[in-house]
Amino acid sequence: MTYTLVLLRHGESEWNAKNLFTGWVDVPLSEKGTEEAKRGGALLTEAGVSPDVLHTSLLRRAITTANLALDAADLHWIPVKRSWRLNERHYGDLQGKDKKQVRDQYGEEQFMLWRRSYDVPPPEIELGSEYSQDADPRYAGEPIPRSEALKQVLDRALPYWESEIVPDLKAGRTVLVAAHGNSLRALVKHLDGVDDETIAGLNIPTGIPLVYELDEETLKPTNPGGTYLDPEAAKDAIAAVANQGK
Numbered sequence: 220m221t222y223t224l225v226l227l228r229h230g231e232s233e234w235n236a237k238n239l240f241t242g243w244v245d246v247p248l249s250e251k252g253t254e255e256a257k258r259g260g261a262l263l264t265e266a267g268v269s270p271d272v273l274h275t276s277l278l279r280r281a282i283t284t285a286n287l288a289l290d291a292a293d294l295h296w297i298p299v300k301r302s303w304r305l306n307e308r309h310y311g312d313l314q315g316k317d318k319k320q321v322r323d324q325y326g327e328e329q330f331m332l333w334r335r336s337y338d339v340p341p342p343e344i345e346l347g348s349e350y351s352q353d354a355d356p357r358y359a360g361e362p363i364p365r366s367e368a369l370k371q372v373l374d375r376a377l378p379y380w381e382s383e384i385v386p387d388l389k390a391g392r393t394v395l396v397a398a399h400g401n402s403l404r405a406l407v408k409h410l411d412g413v414d415d416e417t418i419a420g421l422n423i424p425t426g427i428p429l430v431y432e433l434d435e436e437t438l439k440p441t442n443p444g445g446t447y448l449d450p451e452a453a454k455d456a457i458a459a460v461a462n463q464g465k
């Protein structure tokens with residue numbers, strides 16, 4: 220027997236469209252992102268994948284995407300759990316900055332280290348600055364970061380995976396996780412056992428459900444890498460994410 224896990228990156232956000240580093244800044248979906256989210260729900264229905272429970276971050280682009288997708292799939296009523304531990308990677312002082320400008324200013328190598336290396340975090344954000352979340356009530360009392368590399372994202376997402384998502388899977392529920400490019404990269408790294416170098420080249424497209432079947436004993440994928448419900452669209456969209464900032 221296998222357990223079914225569906226990973227869904229939010230649809231395109233307004234800042235994805237503008238090529239800005241976003242991180243924990245709570246921006247809405249673009250019109251295109253709204254359509255992607257609805258289509259994500261239609262893809263679930265077409266594939267006969269029916270989530271029993273939803274886990275999301277605390278950011279509206281993931282929350283709205285899940286709501287739209289589940290509404291399209293007639294599953295708007297399923298139970299929901301939310302946690303900052305599924306938030307996008309905190310992009311530190313890069314939050315709000317233009318990706319191309321950062322690349323031009325610091326060079327391709329530094330840009331890619333900050334953007335995709337496993338353990339080099341961007342510079343820390345200044346507390347109280349425009350795109351800092353230190354005074355945001357949704358994070359009150361939580362050990363929130365001032366910048367994160369993928370490693371720190373994995374460190375804070377794993378406890379949530381173990382304590383909240385795994386029990387749902389083990390209860391036989393089909394689990395939908397609606398989250399972000401980098402928080403999902405962290406989960407994929409864990410599930411597929413991707414090494415620290417290879418993960419730098421792995422990108423997740425917006426709005427296309429990625430379905431994993433997990434072995435009930437080991438919780439390792441019986442379909443390594445998962446299965447995108449629209450593999451052709453995923454291929455193009457993955458290339459577009461990889462090329463951002465160019």
Ligand SMILES: O=C(O)[C@@H](CO)OP(=O)(O)O
Pocket residue numbers: 235239240241242243307308310334400401460463
């Ligand atoms: O800006 C961000 O928060 C992320 C996801 O949109 O960007 P990147 O793909 O560059 O890590």
